[in-house]
Amino acid sequence: MRLTILGGGGFRVPLVYHALLGDRGAGRITEVVLYDTDRTRLGAIGAVLRQQAASTEHPLPPPVVTETTDLDEALRGADFIFSAIRVGGLEGRTIDERVALDLDVLGQETVGAGGIAYGLRTLPVAVRIAQRIAAVAPEAWTINFTNPAGMVTEAMIPILGDRVIGICDSPSGLGRRAALALGVDPSTAFYDYAGLNHLGWLRGLRSGGVDRLPDLLQSDDALSSFEEGRLFSPDWLRSIGSIPNEYLHYYYFARETLAAVQAVRQTRGTFLLEQQSAFYAETGKHPEEALELWQKTRAERESTYGVESREVADAGERDERDMEAGGYEQVALSLMRAIAHNERASLILNVRNRGVLHHLDDDAVVEIPCTVDANGALPVAVSQLTDHQAGLVCSVKAVERSTIEAATTSSRSAALKALAYHPLIDSVTVARSLLDTYVESLPDLAYLRA
Template identity: 55%
Template sequence: MKLTIVGGGGFRVPLVYGALLDRKERLGLSEVVLYDIDDTRQDRIGHVLDGLAEEKGTTLPFRTTTDLVDAVQGADFVFSAIRVGQLEGRVIDEDVPLGMGVLGQETTGPGGICFALRTIPVMTTLAETMAAHAPNAWLINFTNPAGMVTEALQRVLGDKVVGICDSPSGMCRRVAAVMGKDPKALWFDYFGLNHLGWLKDVRDGTGAPLLDELLADETALAKFEEGRLFGGDWLRTLAMLPNEYLYYFYYAADTVNAIRGGGSRGAFLLQQQREFYARNGANPEAALADWRATRHDRERTYMAEARSAAGQDGEHDIEENSGYESEAMAVVDAIVNNTREVLILNTANRSALPFLDERAVVEVPCIVGRSGPVPVAVGEVPAHAASLISTMKDVERTTIEAALTGSEQLAIKALALHPLVPSVNTAREIFDGYRRRLPELAETFA
């Protein structure tokens, strides 16, 4: 089996490679290819991968390339995690709206729209290359905004594109841990879009609902991230547990103030990763140690602005072997070995959320086997959640059309329709700010 990683010089590639080392026999891996437009970044990460292999006492040969056709030719699976415009672009995504008092968050806010406008054309090229040179391959998409990118690429590859995110499964594991139960023994009624989802109940083998009891227990809520972030009063008002990214909707103004006081996430990561990639990592053992130290600083500050806005001083709960690489491996394993495992994924709705059409990409529990993910029917959801999902799906689709056509009118429409953007004039100012500071956007939307 050939597996290709697009974005092979990315900082989180060692997580994927480590997971592959643990599963190479089960998956029947014979070839791993890293593709990136920046060979120096791939070289730096390659030393980290060598360090992982030495530490585990096993080998999984890989090669690097800057030729996309070579990378995907005959692949069975393609993992994609790219950042068009790199972290310099993310800083601009966040800074431009913040200058106008609007949250610029890179996936859920206007920053996510700008990120998508420059990412979707590049990802469409990847999908078209796969269609021509690896027509039977599965594309496992981690590239953000994951749901929006997945929906855009399904126009080219159909259901062979699966979007993944570790945020829903992470929340479910944390909930199970607080309940003192094995997550594999529970059913999680989760629904929504990527970074816009809710857990409406948890059920055990008897079918008994368990979430109300958890929401009533302040001590239990204080033991996991989402409980501390949103607080018991608001969670009981919702009667659901929101995905952590919904903090940016429910507490937008508070988050803007917190970022202005402490700096953006993008600026922190830009400085951190510049230093990491600039250092000498020729020795595999030293390269691995350096990467791990850098990763620890990265992970502990995840969503720090939301915690600050919520008055929480602690660090992010770091779970080992539980990131998006684990989600990707679970998808591949389920397809290759027909395990029919239940995973929360981004895929075409079919009839999972009845208020959306069948091709809308949603994030819901799916049964995954050899034919890919089959979404489970979620049924009726609270009106406010359905309304927000519908609005954001319209924003997503307008953004996709803008990205594929280069329409300034549609780009501004997408921004203006976003719930976090207060007016049409503000949307125009945000778009103009992006176009001034991002050459690739100025070229597309000339």
């Protein structure tokens, strides 16, 4: 089978290839096509992948890696398409963050103002890619990891239908950590999780027919043993009766997180831009050391993830168990195997709601447990959102849809609504200033200048 990776020069691509190297099953991926607009990045990541293959013992030939900057060539013949593009690069992310912070608004790349700017920049490109997939590889399954993942997936569905499925590693990681804190095998548990991408809650954890989440919420020791328990504090988690996705820290502790981000020398985007620019430059000089350089850079990247939120919560450094492999690349591999081989799997995915969550319409893309087989992903029944959860989810869904409207109709007023509607932006005046500055600073938003 052939897998095409859009954004193939991206830093996290070797995680996907590592997962493919570990797949010994029949009908596994045998060819990987990397597509990117940047040949330098493509070459660097291609070198990492080939060194991964050479350093891994396996009884079967590793997937053959090819690289191209021609989109149609990359798509043609693909069985699966993994989309992980970053329109505007990390340079765009630094602008997303800095513009927001200068107006005393959180600028995280998928949450609030930064996420909206990222969406406005990305959605037109994602729609064009979906159109090319429909024309060149209509039978392929598209797995979307491009952020903001739920928003991008919803924008691609009118073109690709249910053959596009969004993934994220945050919900599965939360479920796994919660299960381990209870001494439960993560692979045997059912996670009652629901919301939107980067805005969801674990409301139940069933093992052996029994919901074990109440036991977890009552144990300070168990809660303090993993990332989310430390981030939100046992008292707050017991108050809300659930465990939020880590990104909800930006909502529940907005003032504290904003102050922490403004206090540091550089934003997360600036850190990653400097770090990854150094990696690609060094790999260009020493391609024979590509894998070693990538591993060193990744270790630093992972250990500093979410540092501002952990400082606010006094959560300390990330635990090694919180950084274990098994993230989005394993979700993608499980999804591909379930579809390709009709191997029934249960995964938390970004799909159409289909009436599962009563506060949202059928076509709203939600993040929810699904049963996956050769027919694709079908959401399963979960408990309904509480008033608090539903209010926040519906508010952010309105933001997502206004962003999609702006991107697909070039509507500046829709872009303003998206910013003004967001719970973390407390003024229409600030929303106008954000939009004006983003349009002036980001060439990819030129379509909103009219």
